[in-house]
Amino acid sequence: MTLRRKESQKLLGRLAKVESPDVTFLGERFPIVMKKARGLSVTDVDNNRYLDFTACFGVLALGHGSAIVRSALRRQSAKLIHGMGDVHPTREKIKLLELLAGVVPFANAKITLGLSGSDAVDTAIKTAMIATNRNRFLSFSGGYHGLTLGPLALNSRQHFRKDFEFWIEHKATILPFPESDISPEYVCANVSPTSEELKNRGFTSVSEAFSVLEKELRTQAYAAVVFEPLQGRAGEREWPTGFLKKCESLAQQTGTLLIADEIFSGFGRTGKFWAHEHHGITPNIICAGKALGGGLPLSACIADCMDAWGKSTGEARHTSTFLGHPLACAVGYDVVSEICRTLPLIQERCQKLDVELQAFVRLCRQMGIAERHPFVVRGKGYMRGLWFFREAPGFAAELSEKLLEKGFFTLPSGECGDVLSLTPPLTTTMAHFRKLFRVVASLL
Numbered sequence: 001m002t003l004r005r006k007e008s009q010k011l012l013g014r015l016a017k018v019e020s021p022d023v024t025f026l027g028e029r030f031p032i033v034m035k036k037a038r039g040l041s042v043t044d045v046d047n048n049r050y051l052d053f054t055a056c057f058g059v060l061a062l063g064h065g066s067a068i069v070r071s072a073l074r075r076q077s078a079k080l081i082h083g084m085g086d087v088h089p090t091r092e093k094i095k096l097l098e099l100l101a102g103v104v105p106f107a108n109a110k111i112t113l114g115l116s117g118s119d120a121v122d123t124a125i126k127t128a129m130i131a132t133n134r135n136r137f138l139s140f141s142g143g144y145h146g147l148t149l150g151p152l153a154l155n156s157r158q159h160f161r162k163d164f165e166f167w168i169e170h171k172a173t174i175l176p177f178p179e180s181d182i183s184p185e186y187v188c189a190n191v192s193p194t195s196e197e198l199k200n201r202g203f204t205s206v207s208e209a210f211s212v213l214e215k216e217l218r219t220q221a222y223a224a225v226v227f228e229p230l231q232g233r234a235g236e237r238e239w240p241t242g243f244l245k246k247c248e249s250l251a252q253q254t255g256t257l258l259i260a261d262e263i264f265s266g267f268g269r270t271g272k273f274w275a276h277e278h279h280g281i282t283p284n285i286i287c288a289g290k291a292l293g294g295g296l297p298l299s300a301c302i303a304d305c306m307d308a309w310g311k312s313t314g315e316a317r318h319t320s321t322f323l324g325h326p327l328a329c330a331v332g333y334d335v336v337s338e339i340c341r342t343l344p345l346i347q348e349r350c351q352k353l354d355v356e357l358q359a360f361v362r363l364c365r366q367m368g369i370a371e372r373h374p375f376v377v378r379g380k381g382y383m384r385g386l387w388f389f390r391e392a393p394g395f396a397a398e399l400s401e402k403l404l405e406k407g408f409f410t411l412p413s414g415e416c417g418d419v420l421s422l423t424p425p426l427t428t429t430m431a432h433f434r435k436l437f438r439v440v441a442s443l444l
């Protein structure tokens with residue numbers, strides 16, 4: 001398929017003149033300009049059609065233009081579009097907060113809403129500081145928690161940090177990320193990645209990573225450890241078995257809170273409602289976003305220690321104009337209710353996808369791809385990445401461009417763009433996946 005590009009190129013030319021230069025990447029063959037979408041199917045302004053295997057950064061759990069989202073929007077927009085943040089609340093905000101309090105493992109769950117994932121992490125940082133009376137944080141290499149000045153300090157990548165060190169320095173210690181377990185049925189290579197390859201791609205041995213974590217926690221200087229239960233932007237990186245459990249026990253011994261950033265991994269994406277459940281741990285604070293708003297800007301910081309903020313004295317110490325926006329709350333309530341209702345079905349699909357991915361790996365081995373472009377399938381459920389561990393940086397970015405040409409939205413992930421990231425709507429069927437896998441195999 002050759003993409004028609006005339007209209008996209010015209011619009012991108014206009015965009016280049018008015019948008020700050022470091023926002024939208026404008027390449028030769030990437031991006032296109034989106035016009036409309038339904039389910040997995042996206043149409044661009046030149047009427048090319050694509051299947052979306054990104055769910056727009058994992059946001060559209062129910063797919064594009066879901067009937068549930070459209071109906072909540074219609075209903076709510078006829079009643080009340082904008083409310084009054086932290087002053088006169090709405091029924092929609094109260095219902096959503098009650099629902100969220102019921103889906104976390106906290107006896108005293110209380111919530112502050114936000115508009116973006118970064119907002120939720122900002123609130124978590126402030127909450128942990130108040131609750132512990134400490135002001136430094138631990139996070140992990142590869143972790144992505146947003147780019148506003150609070151979460152930026154937790155981010156290890158120089159690409160994001162440089163120019164802002166003055167503001168963020170000394171706020172957080174970034175710990176090495178431990179080597180994950182790799183199961184052989186997900187390895188399309190003649191040998192698994194070597195220790196040298198793992199080291200070059202940002203992994204540290206489990207024992208070394210744990211001893212650094214322990215040394216820092218024992219100082220009792222940190223308010224919280226912030227982590228993604230499954231790292232997303234770092235390339236769908238999983239934790240080795242038992243690591244987070246040991247981290248939880250040490251955190252408890254040293255009076256340090258655990259902040260699980262479930263902004264990408266929450267709401268069923270990994271096959272459990274929250275990804276931290278795979279590790280048998282209970283964090284103190286959960287940050288949620290992306291899928292929560294069903295496509296509207298909405299996030300939440302949910303904690304069992306929110307009472308540390310103390311009683312309101314009349315003027316909120318942490319709020320924003322659009323907090324608890326009625327449209328987003330109405331949609332969020334219906335989307336989260338639908339995910340709760342269909343969780344068993346989502347879990348069944350995740351299991352089927354495991355089988356499908358293993359078949360894809362076997363097919364690639366038969367086609368000789370293990371020798372040409374060895375890869376490992378990482379992640380869980382509908383948060384997967386194909387890690388091309390022996391390729392030059394940018395390999396997955398190039399593959400993603402070629403897939404766009406063939407009618408598929410995918411994204412590269414990993415610090416050096418060596419992981420092809422697949423985070424489609426949770427409604428994606430195995431027939432859709434097979435279609436994609438056939439094209440990926442033929443391109444490889």
Ligand SMILES: Cc1ncc(COP(=O)(O)O)c(C=O)c1O
Nearest residue numbers: 116117118144145146232263264
């Ligand atoms: C795990 C995680 N945390 C935080 C964020 C930041 O969210 P936002 O871009 O909505 O500020 C992201 C965004 O990709 C994320 O994946």
